Amino acid sequence: MLEYALSFLILAGAIFTFIGSLGLARLRDFYTRLHGPTKATTLGVGCLLIASSLYFNSQGEGISLHEVLITLFLFITAPVSAHLLAKSALHQHLPQVGDKKKPARDN
Amino acid sequence: MSTRLLPHPLLTPALTAVWLLLNNSLAPGHLLLGALLGWLIPLFTLQFWPETVRIRQPWVLLRFLGVVLFDIVIANLAVARLILGRPSRLRPAFIEVPLALESDLAISLLANTICLTPGTVSALLSEDRRVLLVHALDAPDPAAVRDQIKSRYEAPLKAVFESC
Amino acid sequence: MLSLVIPIAFTLVGAAVALSFWRLLRGPSAPDRILALDTLYVNTIALLVLLGIHLGSALYFEAALLIALMGFVGTVALCKYLLRGDIIE
Structure with a gap:
Protein backbone atom coordinates (compact mmCIF):
# COMPACT_ATOMS: atom_id res chain seq x y z
CA MET A 1 0.00 0.00 0.00
CA LEU A 2 2.72 2.42 1.05
CA GLU A 3 4.73 1.43 -1.98
CA TYR A 4 1.87 2.41 -4.29
CA ALA A 5 1.51 5.78 -2.56
CA LEU A 6 5.27 6.30 -2.86
CA SER A 7 5.28 5.35 -6.54
CA PHE A 8 2.37 7.68 -7.21
CA LEU A 9 4.08 10.59 -5.44
CA ILE A 10 7.39 10.02 -7.22
CA LEU A 11 5.73 9.72 -10.61
CA ALA A 12 3.53 12.79 -10.05
CA GLY A 13 6.54 14.79 -8.86
CA ALA A 14 8.64 13.81 -11.88
CA ILE A 15 5.81 14.58 -14.30
CA PHE A 16 5.19 18.01 -12.76
CA THR A 17 8.92 18.80 -12.86
CA PHE A 18 9.02 17.81 -16.51
CA ILE A 19 5.93 19.89 -17.37
CA GLY A 20 7.45 22.92 -15.67
CA SER A 21 10.58 22.71 -17.80
CA LEU A 22 8.50 21.96 -20.89
CA GLY A 23 6.64 25.22 -20.29
CA LEU A 24 9.97 27.00 -19.93
CA ALA A 25 11.17 25.66 -23.27
CA ARG A 26 7.94 25.82 -25.21
CA LEU A 27 5.94 28.98 -24.46
CA ARG A 28 6.48 32.08 -26.49
CA ASP A 29 7.25 35.08 -24.33
CA PHE A 30 9.05 35.59 -21.07
CA TYR A 31 6.00 36.39 -18.95
CA THR A 32 4.19 33.17 -19.86
CA ARG A 33 7.40 31.14 -19.49
CA LEU A 34 7.61 32.36 -15.92
CA HIS A 35 4.49 30.41 -14.93
CA GLY A 36 5.79 26.89 -15.60
CA PRO A 37 8.86 26.83 -13.33
CA THR A 38 7.26 28.78 -10.48
CA LYS A 39 4.22 26.56 -10.09
CA ALA A 40 4.65 23.14 -11.68
CA THR A 41 8.31 22.64 -10.78
CA THR A 42 7.80 23.76 -7.18
CA LEU A 43 4.90 21.36 -6.64
CA GLY A 44 6.81 18.58 -8.43
CA VAL A 45 9.83 18.90 -6.18
CA GLY A 46 7.48 19.19 -3.20
CA CYS A 47 5.91 15.83 -4.14
CA LEU A 48 9.35 14.22 -4.52
CA LEU A 49 10.49 15.54 -1.13
CA ILE A 50 7.35 14.26 0.60
CA ALA A 51 7.92 10.88 -1.08
CA SER A 52 11.51 10.88 0.21
CA SER A 53 10.30 11.70 3.73
CA LEU A 54 7.74 8.85 3.59
CA TYR A 55 10.36 6.45 2.24
CA PHE A 56 12.89 7.11 4.99
CA ASN A 57 10.14 6.90 7.63
CA SER A 58 9.17 3.47 6.33
CA GLN A 59 12.79 2.24 6.52
CA GLY A 60 12.46 2.02 10.28
CA GLU A 61 15.39 4.24 11.27
CA GLY A 62 13.37 6.72 13.27
CA ILE A 63 11.29 9.61 11.99
CA SER A 64 12.77 11.71 9.23
CA LEU A 65 11.11 15.06 8.73
CA HIS A 66 13.90 17.31 7.51
CA GLU A 67 12.68 17.09 3.90
CA VAL A 68 9.75 19.21 5.06
CA LEU A 69 12.28 21.99 5.61
CA ILE A 70 13.35 22.07 1.94
CA THR A 71 9.70 21.92 0.85
CA LEU A 72 8.79 24.89 3.03
CA PHE A 73 11.86 26.78 1.89
CA LEU A 74 11.02 26.20 -1.79
CA PHE A 75 7.41 27.24 -1.30
CA ILE A 76 8.55 30.48 0.34
CA THR A 77 11.36 31.35 -2.07
CA ALA A 78 9.86 30.37 -5.45
CA PRO A 79 7.32 33.25 -5.46
CA VAL A 80 10.00 35.72 -4.37
CA SER A 81 12.32 34.85 -7.23
CA ALA A 82 9.38 34.82 -9.68
CA HIS A 83 8.36 38.28 -8.53
CA LEU A 84 11.92 39.60 -8.87
CA LEU A 85 12.31 38.04 -12.33
CA ALA A 86 9.04 39.58 -13.52
CA LYS A 87 10.13 42.92 -12.10
CA SER A 88 13.49 42.84 -13.88
CA ALA A 89 11.81 41.77 -17.13
CA LEU A 90 9.43 44.75 -16.88
CA HIS A 91 12.43 46.94 -16.08
CA GLN A 92 14.08 45.79 -19.32
CA HIS A 93 10.84 46.26 -21.34
CA LEU A 94 10.78 42.73 -22.67
CA PRO A 95 8.13 42.32 -25.38
CA GLN A 96 4.87 40.52 -24.75
CA VAL A 97 3.30 38.16 -27.28
CA GLY A 98 -0.07 39.90 -27.42
CA ASP A 99 1.58 43.23 -28.30
CA LYS A 100 1.53 42.54 -32.04
CA LYS A 101 -2.17 41.81 -32.20
CA LYS A 102 -3.48 44.46 -29.85
CA PRO A 103 -0.78 47.03 -29.16
CA ALA A 104 -2.88 49.08 -26.75
CA ARG A 105 -2.18 47.75 -23.27
CA ASP A 106 -4.18 49.57 -20.65
CA ASN A 107 -1.98 52.12 -18.87
CA MET B 1 9.10 42.97 30.70
CA SER B 2 7.81 40.24 28.46
CA THR B 3 8.01 42.45 25.40
CA ARG B 4 11.66 43.24 26.10
CA LEU B 5 12.75 39.68 26.81
CA LEU B 6 10.57 38.11 24.12
CA PRO B 7 10.03 40.74 21.42
CA HIS B 8 8.57 38.38 18.82
CA PRO B 9 6.55 35.61 20.46
CA LEU B 10 5.88 33.87 17.13
CA LEU B 11 9.46 33.90 15.86
CA THR B 12 10.87 31.95 18.81
CA PRO B 13 8.89 28.70 18.34
CA ALA B 14 9.38 28.95 14.57
CA LEU B 15 13.17 29.14 14.92
CA THR B 16 13.17 26.30 17.44
CA ALA B 17 11.13 24.15 15.06
CA VAL B 18 13.52 24.90 12.18
CA TRP B 19 16.50 23.93 14.35
CA LEU B 20 14.86 20.64 15.34
CA LEU B 21 13.97 19.89 11.70
CA LEU B 22 17.53 20.66 10.58
CA ASN B 23 18.96 18.23 13.11
CA ASN B 24 16.14 15.77 12.52
CA SER B 25 15.93 14.85 16.19
CA LEU B 26 13.93 15.53 19.33
CA ALA B 27 16.75 14.87 21.79
CA PRO B 28 16.62 17.04 24.94
CA GLY B 29 19.97 18.62 24.09
CA HIS B 30 18.72 19.78 20.70
CA LEU B 31 15.47 20.99 22.26
CA LEU B 32 17.41 23.09 24.76
CA LEU B 33 19.83 24.47 22.18
CA GLY B 34 16.96 25.20 19.78
CA ALA B 35 15.03 27.07 22.43
CA LEU B 36 18.15 29.07 23.34
CA LEU B 37 18.75 29.99 19.68
CA GLY B 38 15.08 30.83 19.21
CA TRP B 39 15.30 33.18 22.18
CA LEU B 40 18.67 34.79 21.33
CA ILE B 41 18.36 35.32 17.58
CA PRO B 42 15.28 37.62 17.80
CA LEU B 43 17.04 39.59 20.55
CA PHE B 44 20.18 40.16 18.50
CA THR B 45 18.36 40.91 15.23
CA LEU B 46 15.84 43.22 16.84
CA GLN B 47 16.47 46.14 14.52
CA PHE B 48 15.66 44.09 11.41
CA TRP B 49 12.13 43.38 12.65
CA PRO B 50 10.53 46.76 13.22
CA GLU B 51 6.89 45.69 13.41
CA THR B 52 5.52 42.99 15.67
CA VAL B 53 3.36 40.38 13.98
CA ARG B 54 -0.02 39.94 15.59
CA ILE B 55 -2.55 37.40 14.45
CA ARG B 56 -6.09 38.41 15.29
CA GLN B 57 -8.19 35.53 14.05
CA MET C 1 7.00 -1.24 -8.15
CA LEU C 2 9.55 1.30 -6.90
CA SER C 3 12.31 -0.24 -8.99
CA LEU C 4 10.11 0.38 -12.04
CA VAL C 5 9.06 3.93 -11.15
CA ILE C 6 12.44 5.35 -10.19
CA PRO C 7 14.10 4.93 -13.63
CA ILE C 8 11.05 6.57 -15.26
CA ALA C 9 11.30 9.45 -12.81
CA PHE C 10 15.04 9.79 -13.51
CA THR C 11 14.30 9.97 -17.24
CA LEU C 12 11.61 12.62 -16.82
CA VAL C 13 13.70 14.83 -14.54
CA GLY C 14 16.71 14.36 -16.83
CA ALA C 15 14.60 15.52 -19.76
CA ALA C 16 13.54 18.52 -17.65
CA VAL C 17 17.20 19.38 -17.05
CA ALA C 18 17.88 19.12 -20.80
CA LEU C 19 14.95 21.43 -21.64
CA SER C 20 16.04 24.02 -19.06
CA PHE C 21 19.58 23.82 -20.38
CA TRP C 22 18.32 24.43 -23.91
CA ARG C 23 16.52 27.56 -22.70
CA LEU C 24 19.70 28.65 -20.86
CA LEU C 25 21.74 28.41 -24.05
CA ARG C 26 19.10 29.91 -26.32
CA GLY C 27 18.11 32.95 -24.28
CA PRO C 28 17.03 35.25 -25.88
CA SER C 29 17.15 37.76 -23.01
CA ALA C 30 18.96 37.93 -19.69
CA PRO C 31 15.87 37.27 -17.50
CA ASP C 32 15.17 34.15 -19.60
CA ARG C 33 18.62 32.82 -18.79
CA ILE C 34 18.24 33.59 -15.08
CA LEU C 35 14.89 31.81 -15.06
CA ALA C 36 16.50 28.81 -16.76
CA LEU C 37 19.28 28.77 -14.14
CA ASP C 38 16.68 28.94 -11.34
CA THR C 39 14.80 26.02 -12.88
CA LEU C 40 18.07 24.08 -13.17
CA TYR C 41 18.71 24.51 -9.44
CA VAL C 42 15.27 23.16 -8.59
CA ASN C 43 15.66 20.28 -11.05
CA THR C 44 18.99 19.41 -9.46
CA ILE C 45 17.28 19.21 -6.07
CA ALA C 46 14.77 16.79 -7.61
CA LEU C 47 17.60 14.66 -9.06
CA LEU C 48 19.43 14.55 -5.72
CA VAL C 49 16.30 13.56 -3.83
CA LEU C 50 15.63 10.79 -6.36
CA LEU C 51 19.22 9.59 -6.01
CA GLY C 52 18.78 9.55 -2.24
CA ILE C 53 15.69 7.33 -2.54
CA HIS C 54 17.41 5.13 -5.14
CA LEU C 55 20.49 4.53 -2.99
CA GLY C 56 18.56 4.48 0.27
CA SER C 57 20.89 7.06 1.79
CA ALA C 58 19.95 10.26 3.63
CA LEU C 59 23.40 11.75 2.94
CA TYR C 60 22.19 13.81 0.00
CA PHE C 61 19.78 15.87 2.07
CA GLU C 62 22.42 18.41 3.10
CA ALA C 63 23.54 18.86 -0.51
CA ALA C 64 19.94 19.47 -1.60
CA LEU C 65 19.41 22.00 1.19
CA LEU C 66 22.61 23.87 0.29
CA ILE C 67 21.67 23.93 -3.40
CA ALA C 68 18.24 25.33 -2.49
CA LEU C 69 19.81 28.10 -0.38
CA MET C 70 22.54 29.01 -2.87
CA GLY C 71 20.16 28.89 -5.81
CA PHE C 72 17.76 31.32 -4.21
CA VAL C 73 20.53 33.74 -3.21
CA GLY C 74 22.05 33.51 -6.70
CA THR C 75 18.74 34.24 -8.42
CA VAL C 76 18.06 37.21 -6.18
CA ALA C 77 21.56 38.61 -6.71
CA LEU C 78 21.31 38.30 -10.50
CA CYS C 79 17.86 39.95 -10.53
CA LYS C 80 19.16 42.77 -8.35
CA TYR C 81 22.01 43.22 -10.80
CA LEU C 82 19.54 43.52 -13.69
CA LEU C 83 17.35 45.94 -11.74
CA ARG C 84 20.04 48.24 -10.41
CA GLY C 85 23.22 47.46 -12.31
CA ASP C 86 24.80 46.79 -8.94
CA ILE C 87 24.49 44.04 -6.35
CA ILE C 88 25.60 45.68 -3.11
CA GLU C 89 24.03 49.07 -2.64
Missing part, protein backbone atom coordinates in the same frame (compact mmCIF):
# COMPACT_ATOMS: atom_id res chain seq x y z
CA PRO B 58 -6.23 32.25 14.02
CA TRP B 59 -9.16 30.25 12.64
CA VAL B 60 -9.46 32.48 9.61
CA LEU B 61 -5.72 32.04 9.03
CA LEU B 62 -5.99 28.25 9.25
CA ARG B 63 -8.91 28.19 6.82
CA PHE B 64 -6.99 30.50 4.50
CA LEU B 65 -4.00 28.13 4.57
CA GLY B 66 -6.28 25.23 3.71
CA VAL B 67 -7.82 27.15 0.81
CA VAL B 68 -4.36 28.09 -0.49
CA LEU B 69 -3.03 24.52 -0.30
CA PHE B 70 -6.09 23.26 -2.17
CA ASP B 71 -5.71 26.03 -4.76
CA ILE B 72 -2.02 25.22 -5.29
CA VAL B 73 -2.90 21.69 -6.41
CA ILE B 74 -5.77 22.91 -8.61
CA ALA B 75 -3.55 25.65 -10.05
CA ASN B 76 -0.87 23.16 -10.98
CA LEU B 77 -3.30 20.93 -12.82
CA ALA B 78 -4.67 23.98 -14.67
CA VAL B 79 -1.19 25.30 -15.57
CA ALA B 80 -0.08 21.83 -16.69
CA ARG B 81 -3.09 21.62 -19.02
CA LEU B 82 -2.36 25.09 -20.42
CA ILE B 83 1.31 24.25 -21.03
CA LEU B 84 0.45 21.02 -22.82
CA GLY B 85 -2.16 22.78 -24.99
CA ARG B 86 -1.47 24.99 -27.97
CA PRO B 87 0.62 28.04 -26.97
CA SER B 88 -1.12 30.25 -29.53
CA ARG B 89 -4.45 29.80 -27.76
CA LEU B 90 -3.27 31.36 -24.52
CA ARG B 91 -4.54 34.81 -23.71
CA PRO B 92 -1.98 36.29 -21.31
CA ALA B 93 -2.81 39.64 -19.73
CA PHE B 94 -1.51 42.17 -17.25
CA ILE B 95 -4.06 42.97 -14.57
CA GLU B 96 -3.96 45.80 -12.07
CA VAL B 97 -5.22 44.86 -8.64
CA PRO B 98 -5.95 47.78 -6.29
CA LEU B 99 -4.81 46.93 -2.78
CA ALA B 100 -6.71 47.46 0.47
CA LEU B 101 -3.82 46.06 2.56
CA GLU B 102 -1.29 48.31 4.22
CA SER B 103 1.22 46.35 6.30
CA ASP B 104 4.37 44.97 4.68
CA LEU B 105 3.78 41.43 5.86
CA ALA B 106 0.22 41.26 4.52
CA ILE B 107 1.21 42.66 1.12
CA SER B 108 4.12 40.24 0.74
CA LEU B 109 1.95 37.31 1.82
CA LEU B 110 -0.65 38.33 -0.76
CA ALA B 111 2.01 38.58 -3.48
CA ASN B 112 3.38 35.14 -2.58
CA THR B 113 -0.10 33.63 -2.58
CA ILE B 114 -0.84 35.13 -5.98
CA CYS B 115 2.38 33.62 -7.35
CA LEU B 116 1.49 30.14 -6.14
CA THR B 117 -2.18 30.04 -7.17
CA PRO B 118 -4.15 29.86 -10.43
CA GLY B 119 -2.21 31.08 -13.42
CA THR B 120 -1.00 34.39 -11.98
CA VAL B 121 2.38 35.89 -11.03
CA SER B 122 2.69 39.16 -9.17
CA ALA B 123 5.01 41.43 -11.10
CA LEU B 124 5.24 44.92 -9.68
CA LEU B 125 4.10 46.85 -6.64
CA SER B 126 3.54 50.52 -7.38
CA GLU B 127 5.54 53.14 -5.50
CA ASP B 128 2.66 54.23 -3.28
CA ARG B 129 1.76 50.57 -2.44
CA ARG B 130 -1.75 50.99 -3.76
CA VAL B 131 -1.67 48.84 -6.90
CA LEU B 132 -0.21 45.41 -7.55
CA LEU B 133 0.48 44.51 -11.18
CA VAL B 134 -0.32 40.85 -11.82
CA HIS B 135 0.41 38.78 -14.90
CA ALA B 136 -2.10 36.05 -15.76
CA LEU B 137 -1.25 33.11 -18.00
CA ASP B 138 -4.70 32.72 -19.50
CA ALA B 139 -7.28 35.37 -18.68
CA PRO B 140 -10.24 35.74 -21.04
CA ASP B 141 -11.88 37.96 -18.42
CA PRO B 142 -9.38 40.07 -16.41
CA ALA B 143 -12.06 41.59 -14.17
CA ALA B 144 -13.08 38.15 -12.91
CA VAL B 145 -9.48 37.32 -11.99
CA ARG B 146 -9.17 40.61 -10.12
CA ASP B 147 -12.40 40.04 -8.20
CA GLN B 148 -11.35 36.51 -7.32
CA ILE B 149 -8.00 37.69 -5.94
CA LYS B 150 -9.70 40.40 -3.90
CA SER B 151 -12.43 38.24 -2.39
CA ARG B 152 -10.62 34.92 -2.04
CA TYR B 153 -7.16 35.96 -0.84
CA GLU B 154 -7.13 39.60 0.16
CA ALA B 155 -10.18 39.64 2.43
CA PRO B 156 -8.96 36.87 4.81
CA LEU B 157 -5.48 38.41 4.99
CA LYS B 158 -6.99 41.75 5.89
CA ALA B 159 -9.13 40.14 8.57
CA VAL B 160 -6.14 38.32 10.08
CA PHE B 161 -3.46 40.98 10.05
CA GLU B 162 -5.19 44.34 9.88
CA SER B 163 -8.62 44.29 11.49
CA CYS B 164 -8.66 46.60 14.45
